[in-house]
Amino acid sequence: MEPQRPVADLAADPRIEPVVKELESLYAEMDRQYDHAAAGYGFSCTGCADNCCLTRFYHHTFLEYIFLRKGFEQLSGRMRAEIKKSAVQYADALRRAQRNGADAPFRMMCPLNREGWCVLYGFRPMICRLHGIPHELEPPGGQRMVFYHGCAAFDSQCGHLPYQSFDRTPFYIRMSGLEQELKQKLGIAEKSKKTVADMLIHDKVPIHAIS
Numbered sequence: 001m002e003p004q005r006p007v008a009d010l011a012a013d014p015r016i017e018p019v020v021k022e023l024e025s026l027y028a029e030m031d032r033q034y035d036h037a038a039a040g041y042g043f044s045c046t047g048c049a050d051n052c053c054l055t056r057f058y059h060h061t062f063l064e065y066i067f068l069r070k071g072f073e074q075l076s077g078r079m080r081a082e083i084k085k086s087a088v089q090y091a092d093a094l095r096r097a098q099r100n101g102a103d104a105p106f107r108m109m110c111p112l113n114r115e116g117w118c119v120l121y122g123f124r125p126m127i128c129r130l131h132g133i134p135h136e137l138e139p140p141g142g143q144r145m146v147f148y149h150g151c152a153a154f155d156s157q158c159g160h161l162p163y164q165s166f167d168r169t170p171f172y173i174r175m176s177g178l179e180q181e182l183k184q185k186l187g188i189a190e191k192s193k194k195t196v197a198d199m200l201i202h203d204k205v206p207i208h209a210i211s
């Protein structure tokens, strides 16, 4: 079995400090470009009944997992316990839905959403930052750019407006580069695919060669 290391230790590992700093700067750039694009449309999420925190997202980097846990460790013990309980309920419900092969997309409030607000807003993953407005993405391997629609709230508010280019590709490329750097530094061989609930429940990361 692979040796495991507590994710909280990894967040404090000095070897990954520069990667985490880069991630923070990447997130800041995403937020800036997203806000600019949303303002261009006059789009706002405020008061949205179709909350995107109900959507089942998977997140694919250890870097975002470690960063989210860095934020999580800063919450009070009581809040952490409450959130972990919600995360276990979320994971159980998702497992049941997958076992039953439900047709409708899985919808359940993210365990980090408390009374409509993300308690780790500054630490939230990339997809939470970019969801909502229409965008384009160049798939790996130089294939043709693919266009994606905005969310239902966007369509109802701004669907009649002409598309303004919002290319996620540079963000994905930078994120992938940072993930590779992190995995190399820490000796992580496997891939990550986790919901936020998984990130909150699982406390260990498999490490195969700590130097």
Ligand code: SF4
Pocket: 052, 053, 054, 110, 111, 112, 113, 117, 118, 119, 120, 121, 124, 125, 128, 196
């Ligand atoms: S991490 Fe925060 S923003 Fe993302 S789905 Fe959960 S509550 Fe919503």
